[in-house]
Amino acid sequence: MLKFTSDQMSTLFSAISAMKTLYVPVEKGGEVTFGVWSETEKVRLDALKTVKSAKDLFFPQAETMMGFKMEGKNIEIQVPEEKMDEFVVFGVRACDAKSFEVLDNVFLAEPVDTYYALRRKSGIVICAACTRPEESCFCNVFGIDATAPAGDIVTWTVDGTLYWEAKTEKGEAFTAQLSEYLAEATAEEEAAVAAQNEAVKAIIAKLPYANLKVDGFTGDRMMEYFNSPKWAELYQACLGCGTCTFVCPTCQCYDIRDYDTGHGIQRYRCWDSCMYSEFTKMAGGQPRLTQLERFRQRFMHKLLYYPMNNNGLFSCVGCGRCVNKCPISMNIAKVIKALGDE
Amino acid sequence: MQGIIEKVTELLDNGTVDRVLAWKAGEFSYDRTPAVFDKESGLYGLVYDSFCVNNLSKYLIEESKKDGKVLVLMKPCDSYGLNMLIKEHRVDREKIYVLGVPCKCKVSVDKIKATGLTGILDIVEEGNDIKVTTVYGDTTLDRKDVLCDKCMVCKDKVVVVYDEKIESDETAGIEKLDRMAEVEALEAMTPDERFNFWRSQLSKCIRCNACRNVCPICSCTKCVFDNDNTGISSKANVDSFEENMFHIVRAYHVAGRCTDCGECSRVCPQNIPLHLLNRKFIKEMNELYGTYQAGTDAEAKDPLTAFTKEDAEPSVIYNR
Amino acid sequence: MQVNESSKEFKPCIVAFCCNWCSYAGADLAGSNRLSYPADVKIIRVPCSCRVNPLFILRAFQRGADGVILCGCHPGDCHYTTGNYYARRRMTMLFSMLDYLGIEKERTRVEWVSAAEGAKFAATMNDFISTVQSLGENRKLRDLRCKE
Amino acid sequence: MMSEITREDMHIPKIGIVREIIQETPDVKTFRINAPDGSPLFDHMPGQCAMISVPGVGEGMFSIPSSPTNREYMEFSIKMCGCLTSWLHSMEPGQMVTVRGPLGNHFPVENEFIGKDILVIGGGIGIAPVRSVVKYMLDHRQDYGRIDVVYGARSKEDLVYYEEMSKEWPKVPNTYVHLTIDREQEGWDGPVGFVPNYVKELNFPTDKTVIMCGPPIMIKFTLAGLMELGFQKEQVYTTMELRMKCGIGKCGRCNIGSKYVCKDGPVFRFDELDELPNEY
């Protein structure tokens, strides 16, 4: 384990940003989001959860995929560049780090989504272990250790000191570039980190959702859950907005749309939500007629459909953003609880 | 609360109503979800307390399409929205039994959290004290300090449409703030300051549509932004223009109809002060066309469907 | 928006919505009387000023207009008796909102021009163009995708 | 430092040129498309689909009714029903469109079907996706047993590929075409009636593999009819149509249960469909 030798995080940030674009949690208009670091930005490493998760950096809410020039009978396709500057994202929590695995299973599966792939290739993920989990957190339910995130590099902050450990080759290489700012941590220090981690885990065990049970969500019981009468009760108040979807680190449904700029067509993709009534609507009909079905789809996908295709990996990382943000206080934790009762 | 339960039970038992639209307690001591109860389900979980903040009026659009009569618990400020829905023929009044319930202002969990509290395990309300238990320790807050913003400028505490109402002499004991103060503060800025303010706010928008979907006025069968034939449909803010556009158009579409219930700002995951857009219209219309409160009744013409020959010219804006 | 390289003079793009019965006729009269105003103004004919949806004005700015002006019959003279009264309130509200958002309020205008007021039409356009010219390019309310 | 990838992405289409447009029925046109240099756009298998788009108008998933053995052009038979299809119908030869494909799975023509008697059932425009199978099998005639094609439409004019089906296919040995129309009509002396009834009437032996595509109501009743005749769901294949965007099982739109219709489908066996939530 390494430690950062200065107590000024800005020293580290300016060193990183001298090499690569650096994204950190910054406060913008009163809310914390991942933004490009600069001296003038208000960095909020203390914030537990950014409103939008870190997926925005790899799968942005909107991105142009290609362009078309139309002239007479002809169409010319403008394909975007195949290169991208490397970037660093600092301060990713364990839940978000896990979400990249969930997204990778979708976007990096054949045929590979090159837009996502390029961003993943370019991005170095530096995680920050949690120190102050809150009542909406339940990452432990999905086997995630908030104090031992995935990612290229993991950091812990204990008593104002930043500890650092590279976890991947990419992380090692990048750590090497920052060697002048890093030193080996002492055994006592490592013990302090471990002690803090234990304390945090103890807190997590006390949180209201710590004991949610998800073992019952297995593929063989898919139709049983699908036909559960509980859905009728759970969906009732759902507004059909996309808040849960858009703050979710693992939701990855998207729409592809064309925009006529007046000088050509831009084809872009943007986040979409299976909660939206338009999502599956076709000229000829609508397979998911009511909000109940749309509501069910989202949770069935996260708890059953996705795991069935991905060796039991749930498409929920327990970050609790939906718990905090749902306008009507309905969320996946309540769904797990209600369905689990059966 | 007890009075409400008794009344609801009575009306359900004597067959006056078939269902009850109210709030249901959640997992924490502060999360409340709108829910429909009936005889079969019983009233288990029905709650009415300082955290029952949702405006239930919009649910009546769907609820009043169903067979039978639905009882709704109606807070004073939400009843304006119901009047608008009645005015615009969006609900079937015959199928609704409105039980007015008193409100002594709602408590905002976000504000409790904004005091730095996290890991909340329990919140207990005792008089003016809000006692919060967290995994990191216990604290007592003054209720006045954690009231919802919208309650600080509440229109009044009178249910404007009801079949029956439950009275209470409890008051929040707060001094109401000037509803237009925030708007005025913005007006006092230079255009560039205002521009920067709104850019910093609207650029946060993630287009989740929560503001639209929660709004009792935004009840179009199909929203212009979802309709590919309008030429302005969009799903994400691909350009800063679209961030502005969505909110300008939304505010404009509800102008003269918005009851200022404040739900849009409450549900915004990015805490964009959307009410300031609506309130600007309200302020402007009040000043230029005479005081008007949407939803006070279900008949009056709103300012944008009325006129007088002596109305101010649009130049009042650029002559300011 | 085009920048004339030789003079470096800013040539704004201005959209004028004119009601068919008064202002469009007023514009025609300006033409008949050879009362000139810059070519930056392009007129869109609408049946009545009340046909102009705020969406159209936003759309113009999105697509790169630097100024939008709405012309209709004088209040009381509307061909449809009441249209311009509604337009007047609607536009007042829209302009107020744009101003509130910090967008230069001088980029939008409403003028009442009768079919007989060719001279007023030309004068109004000249004045509006010079106002918009002094403001420069519309940067606050445009869609960068539409910029070539 | 820059990272690099090769932009081989199924989101990015190829340019296709509409070489020929054939008016099949009053509302169905067949478009023959190939690459600007005259080569095929890509290889496909029977049952697979492609996304055709006119940028700015829309993109839609269409099955490929032409046989993979056709190296000259790829055919798309498109019924006019919405914005994009209307646009396509108003096109003229020589115009460009964009095409992405091949997408989805295909009928198991190179394994399960080999040596089997095949019964192909189509209704209306639903004949388009199965035509490619028939064409493929006719081109590899020796690999398959008896082939029966049952096809119905509202009227004689609405029978897509009428000339080809009535004149060319029956010439191939051991291949039978049974056409029907919904109502009696002048100039039609063939069978009249709906497809499900006609299939029952024909009373096929149950040792066949069935391929079926058509309007939902036809599928429902024909399937029931086949069951009555003693067929098993494991013998019956169909292709599905859902709203699709990406075509590669990522965007989430066509997700039913653990399947993505655009990637895991569109070809399903009815016993497989039974295991999925009924959201199609």
Add this chain to the structure above:
Amino acid sequence: MHKIGVFVCWCGSNIAATVDVKAVAEAASKEPCVVYATDYQYMCSESGQNLIIDAIKEHNLTGVVICSCSPRMHETTFRKAAQKAGLNPYMVEIANIREQCSWIHKDMAEATAKAIVLARAAIAKVQLNKPLIAGESEVTKRCLVIGGGIAGIQTALDVAEAGFPVDIVEKKPTIGGKMAQLDKTFPTLDCAACILTPRMVEAGAHENITLHTYSEVEEVSGFVGNFTVKIRKKARKVKMDLCTGCGLCTEKCPMKKQPNEFNMGLDKRGAIYIPFAQAVPKVPVIDVEACLKFKTGKCGICSKVCTAGAIDYEQQDEIIEQKYGAIVLATGFDQIKPTKFGELGYSQYPDVVTSLEYERLMNAAGPTKGHLLRPSDGKPPKEIVFVQCVGSRGQSCRDKSYCSKVCCMYTAKHAILTKDHYPDTNIHVFYIDERTPGKNFDEFYRRAVEQYGVDYIKGQVGKVYEENGKLMVQGSDLLANEQITLAADMVVLAAAIEPDKTARSLGTMLTASMDTNDFFTEAHAKLRPVESPTAGVFLSGMCQGPKDIPETVSQAGAAAVKVIGLLTKDKLLGNPCVAHSDEMLCNGCSQCARVCPYGAITYVDKEFRVPGPKRVETRRVAVVNEAVCQGCGACTVTCPSTAMDLKGFSNRQIMSEVDAICK
């Protein structure tokens, strides 16, 4: 995909001198969907039109853009040309490159560039044009005139003479209206009754005119050419067909203490009465409020004396329903009762009268048989003060803001007539301004001053009070700049006139708009002064604004001409550029109807197929009556879901023009 042809007109040198027409055509040819572009010297000429027609046919054009003069000039020409070629006329768009381009710009490059943009906008728009077909509706060849005063009678007679059936609905028991109450008319001083009553008789006898007196309009539905009107014929309790009009019943009626409305309450009538001798129809009516038979069940004298057996106490109100193609509003006016002007003592002193009451006092058929005797003691007045502008031209809430227009002249008439009959009477007139613009009007007024020595005092009256049996009139003399007090025997108030009270409810029924004073507004103040903005509704007489008899009669005639013009048509061709509501998007919120000036929007509950177990859902949706809609578009902007759109000027069309211009 459209096939669009673009035709650039030189207009001789009008366009070509400033705009490079070839360059415009060249640029247009590169726009999407344009398959043909050309230029020509005079597109509007026959050969120019043929050029267009040939091109449409040759290239199978689906849309046409003509870059030429203003559409206000030749849009119709080009639309007709397109129609000749088999193209829907509404698939034509005009780019105005003359009035709005070549004529106002001098620099050729600049003007050409602008012309190209304008052409591009028109091309963009025409791609979204839809073929429009003007709706047709049948015309019911019958006219309803509401109000049987001189205005209504004149309109009815003119329309009837043209051969169309006309119904007059009059709420009073007789037609004749206010004019029947007048004595002489200014400035010719011929007798009102002498000129009116023959017209009344004519109307009553005309084979094409049906009178519904003592009747009121109850309900109106429909639209231009197709109105359906319910008329309540109030029970007269006298059978019209049997009554001979002998008047015996009225003589024998024991209840002779009812104030006589026709004489402004200055004398009495019976419970069964004929309003006045020349009434048409001359059939009495029973005032059931006053009648002993109805009050106590006893009496029945009228029935006994009626040899024709026409009295029918059981008669009930009757509702008749009739279809009309046109409706004329001729609801007339009333004079306000100046009771709000307490200082003038109208309510207090019987000898303070309104001018209309004075009119009756002067009338030979009036309560005093034409002898000028004051109401209080029946003595002839020697000093009379006339007060002008009572309730007119004022700013306070009790005043009307407008000028009642006729008062100056009738006051001069009263003065002259009084002086003629009673030369020893002294007459004083308080006036604010003397308004006499009219043929022979000023001469008339000057005669009153110069020949008859009427004392005109510029100033207003502050107070009228009684002192020693005299009415003391305190006023200011502005010219002499002094306060004066005159002792008078009678005071005559030229009280303001106002629209009849029933006009408001009629206006609502017909969605005919009214101004704040409840006068009906005309469709255009200058160009359509006798038409209401509601198609098929016309205005005649005072209901539109104060006017004198000749003006009323000429407006009545003008309204008749408009009615005849309408009824002559077998079918009405609508303007196809009307609003249309997409019921799939409509919320049924009623906002559109709130701003529609024509009442063209109604709502229906309609069943829709919906997803889910219920399968159908009833929704309230807006329906536009295309025959009534004029196409202003107010509704389209009010509609939040853009369900309401305007054909020919749709949201998408206008936005595409915007896009093209801002490109």
